[in-house]
Amino acid sequence: MKADNNICGGLYTKKVLEIFKNPHNYGKIKNADGIGKVGNIVCGDVMWLYIKVGLKKDKKEFIKDIKFETFGCVAAISTSSIITDLAKGKKIKEALKISKDNVIKSLGGLPKIKYHCSVLAVDALVEAIFDYFSKNKKKIPADLQKKHDIIQKSKETIEERYKEWA
């Protein structure tokens, strides 16, 4: 197997470590329009994502501000930071298209064992947008509802598995 020069100590890329050292957009947004809470402390990663929604000139909603609070490993903190960079300023519809692969690519790669952290970041964004839609009694697009249901279901599975520890 060829060693990847981009991976420091065989684990994280330079980009991941840089972001981990100086994460962007961490903290809370008071009166956030939507909050996405994902992860489970028993598993070691908890991510909270706050969004503030604005209106573009064409009346389309966009992510005006976004912040995160994360308990977790280097990968969890870096994916949290990168998802805020990727989503900030994007129209909601576009933000929902951000995939785990976008997250991984933007970080210059992630160890396979940490791929779930990129999923966690995407899920947190989906949940924050879902929260915004439900709070404002907006019609929830079918694919957003579907994503939300999948996230909730896996959350329940994990909680069930670890309930004796809670």
Place this chain on the structure above:
Amino acid sequence: MKNIYLDYAATTPVDKRIVKAMLPYLAEGFGNTMSLHSFGQEAKLALENSRQTIADLINAQPNEIVFTSSATESNNLALKGIAFANKNKGNHIIISSIEHPCIAESAKWLKRQGFKITELQVDKYGLVSPEDVKKAITKDTILVSVIYASNEIGTIQDVAEIGKICKKRGIYFHTDASQSFGKIMIDVNKMNIDLLTASSHKICGPKGAGLLYIKEGVRIEPLLHGGGQENGMRSSTINLAAIVGFAKAVEICKKEMVGENKRLEKLRDKAIKEILKIKGSHLNGHPKKRLANNINMWFDFVEGESLVIQLDLHGIACSTGSACSSATLEPSHVLLATGLKPQEAHGSLRISLGRWTTEKEINQLIRVLPGIVKRIRDISPFKKHESR
């Protein structure tokens, strides 16, 4: 400032005195100890001198020392070798719940071969109760294996007491002393130890050398069959340079152990005292019955990997649980066994000191750690509960 190494429990740098002792055996002293000619005989002499030096440290006879390639190999040999040689006597093996994976996984494998395994629980300090050992022994028990001092939390077991119980019941007693050999005075006879594992690279010797002490008369099967080296217990051309280095490491430990332990204990206790001043910090392991070089802490709402990488970015090398567990995402089984919840075990930090650890380095650790813990908590959603 130079990078600070505080991960001696993972491995140690090789002492220059040891490198010097080894060098001749990498060059002109290359002979095969099994050869009859002078090259071979010289190698054989160096091997047997090394064996004598090492046997002396634990009050063993030279013929009771079998050299291996690692502590992992020694532990595999101890468990599987005893199991196979004594299966007519019984099929029950007792281990503790805080063993190194090379014991725990060997036991699991033996279970799949039909052996019965009992895992003894530990108390909140990681101590096995000798009383529990007594209770766990059945008529089918052939072996008890308990780690001498924990590689993760540093807790030192009451080995002599467990040895006494095993002797009384006529059951073999093995202890994995990888972290305590060369650091604590061990007398295999006084402590009734039948088998003991030790490793060179934990005491400033080279990697690639380990040993299994096997008391004369113990029935055990080898794992490696071949040319019959090591009294037939471990066929393989021996790694002479590494073994000579191992012996030199032992010689140095013997001379320096007492003073070194005092020095490290002082540094350890100072660090623990200072780190405990951080809100929501806790000590893992026993406050007194612990290795002089081991510190293990956990912090509320701090994830261990983030902590280790932040410290590394500040030039300080520590680890979470053990070096081997870095590849998995599971919280440490040792910490869970002491009663920590997974979310608490995730926040653990192991700091292990050694021969070149200075007070200046410990001061630097104490200086940067509180800020790093605070920063990680600042990013976390739980910071408001920090002082729960």
